[in-house]
Amino acid sequence: MNNKQVVLASHPTGWVTEADFRMAEAPLPSPGEGEVLVKNLWLSLDPYMRGRISTAKSYVKGVSIGEVMVGQTVGEVVESRHPKLEPGDKVLTQLGWQLYGVTKDATKVEEGRAPLSYYLGILGMPGLTAYFGLKEIGQPKAGETVVVSAASGAVGSVVGQLAKIAGCRAVGVAGGREKCDYVTRELGFDACIDYKSEDLAAALKRDCPQGVDVYFENVGGEMFDTVLARMNLFSRIIVCGMISQYNVTEPYGVKNLRYVLTNRIRMQGMIVFDWQERYGEALKALAGHLAQGRLKYRESVVQGLENAPRGLIQLLQGKNFGKQLVKL
Numbered sequence: 001m002n003n004k005q006v007v008l009a010s011h012p013t014g015w016v017t018e019a020d021f022r023m024a025e026a027p028l029p030s031p032g033e034g035e036v037l038v039k040n041l042w043l044s045l046d047p048y049m050r051g052r053i054s055t056a057k058s059y060v061k062g063v064s065i066g067e068v069m070v071g072q073t074v075g076e077v078v079e080s081r082h083p084k085l086e087p088g089d090k091v092l093t094q095l096g097w098q099l100y101g102v103t104k105d106a107t108k109v110e111e112g113r114a115p116l117s118y119y120l121g122i123l124g125m126p127g128l129t130a131y132f133g134l135k136e137i138g139q140p141k142a143g144e145t146v147v148v149s150a151a152s153g154a155v156g157s158v159v160g161q162l163a164k165i166a167g168c169r170a171v172g173v174a175g176g177r178e179k180c181d182y183v184t185r186e187l188g189f190d191a192c193i194d195y196k197s198e199d200l201a202a203a204l205k206r207d208c209p210q211g212v213d214v215y216f217e218n219v220g221g222e223m224f225d226t227v228l229a230r231m232n233l234f235s236r237i238i239v240c241g242m243i244s245q246y247n248v249t250e251p252y253g254v255k256n257l258r259y260v261l262t263n264r265i266r267m268q269g270m271i272v273f274d275w276q277e278r279y280g281e282a283l284k285a286l287a288g289h290l291a292q293g294r295l296k297y298r299e300s301v302v303q304g305l306e307n308a309p310r311g312l313i314q315l316l317q318g319k320n321f322g323k324q325l326v327k328l
Contacts, residue, residue, distance in 0.1 A: 001028045006097035006308055008063045011055050015247045016316060020053065021069065021309040029102040031081045037102050038093055040075040043305070043326040044120035045312050046154075047218075050246040059271060069097035069308070072125060073328075074109065074116045082106070092119050097308050099328060113287065121154050121323035122297045123286055125272055130158035131282040132275040133216060133238045134166075137268045142167030144213035147204070147230075149223055151192055152179040152298075154323035155240060158286075159216045160189045161295050168214070171207045173200070173223065175318050182321070187296055195223065204230045214238070220245045221252040228256040228265075237267040247316060298322030 002025040009022040031037045051058045052070050063070055073096070077089045082104070085091065090111045095101030109119045121127065133155075140146055146163035150156040151172025160170040160183065172183040172192040180192035191207040193200060200223065204212070211232040217224055220242030231237070245251055260267060275282070289295040300320040302311040308326045315324040 002026065003028050003098055003100045004305055005068050005099075006305060007066055007068055008053055010065065011053060012247075014249050016050065016053070016309075016313055018309045018313065023306060028100055031079055031102050033081055034083070035102050035104050036077045036082045036085050036091070036106050037079040037100060038073075038075040038091060038095060038106060039078050039100055040073040040093075040095055040098065040328050041090075042074045042117045042120055043097060043308060043328055044072040044124070045308065045315050045324040045326060046071075046125070047241050047243045047246065047315065049312060050243075050316060070094070071096045071308075072120055073101075074119050075101075077106070084108070090116055092124070097305065099305060114290065117299060117301075117323075117325055117327075118290075118297070120325060121299065122158060122290060122295060123283060126154035126323060127158050127286045128275070128279060128282050129240060129270065129272045130155050130162060130216075131286060132272060132278070133240055133270040134159050134162050134214070136275070137238045137270060138214040138216065138236050140166045140168045140214050143169075145169045145171060145208050145210055146214040146216065147171045147173065147208065147212045147227060148189075148216045148218070149173045149227075150218035150241070150243065150318075151183045151187075151189065152321060153218065156216065156218055157183070157187055157298070157322065158295065161187055161289075163214070164188055164190075165289065165294055169208075171204075171212075173219070179321065182298070186298075200226045201229070211235075216240060217242070219243055225252070225254050225256050228254075228259045231259055231263050231265050233263050235263060235265050237265060238270050239267060240270040243316065243318075300324045302326050304328070 091106035146168045148156045152174045163170040170189040183192040193203040215237045218241040221244035
């Protein structure tokens with residue numbers, strides 16, 4: 001039996017295309033001592049993947065030509081030589097874009113606690129990113145205004161809901177009326193700006209009459225520049241993502257950086273691994289909010305490993321609605 005995989009065919013310049021990936025097959029691996037063979041059931045697609053297939057230097061090693069594309073997965077243990085895992089256990093792994101994989105680093109997840117796919121989203125890296133980014137860098141206080149870009153996405157949707165739980169005014173920015181309606185009506189944000197049909201600067205003035213105290217940045221570019229001009233004294237910016245810049249060949253030149261100085265803005269990059277030792281704390285809090293109905297969640301799903309490249313491209317184009325996944 002062979003293992004189906006998606007490997008990197010070329011490092012894209014500009015927009016990613018399906019031609020940058022190719023299907024491959026390899027012999028089904030066997031677990032060594034301390035390892036498990038896992039059948040992957042769900043694959044996570046995330047914006048950081050664009051950086052991993054770039055030749056630019058990043059915070060981790062990129063994917064080389066011919067290597068299996070990186071990605072987090074949830075699957076079932078098929079064969080085990082691991083002392084704490086048995087066949088049938090469901091596990092969270094980093095096995096990437098393939099149907100099977102062998103690893104020593106598998107974390108058992110509770111199947112009855114939530115749908116397995118949630119461990120790649122609201123109870124996984126996006127949820128952890130929202131929790132620590134907002135709490136530790138944003139440090140929101142009751143009554144403050146929190147603005148979230150990509151507000152209907154996997155991270156942004158959780159950030160806004162956590163801001164509301166903290167007693168803040170939550171204002172989202174999203175593309176399209178359908179997404180904005182979801183953000184306000186379903187997720188409970190106070191307002192959501194449709195950047196595709198509204199003047200962002202005017203809308204921010206309307207929906208953030210007291211200015212912006214915390215900005216959770218997922219988009220970058222012109223949107224970042226516009227929000228900078230609305231930030232308050234001693235406000236905070238969490239730089240989590242710059243998805244508008246990932247596929248450009250000429251980066252956007254920020255014009256309003258002077259506001260960081262004049263308004264004494266604290267701005268910090270957000271990489272979730274920095275809080276790895278505290279993941280348990282975040283998962284307990286997120287699961288508690290989820291169980292009590294204080295957090296709502298939505299998924300976009302493409303079917304089949306062969307459609308993973310298309311799913312990633314749709315994510316980078318902003319066509320996803322919520323967390324983007326592949327059902328394997």
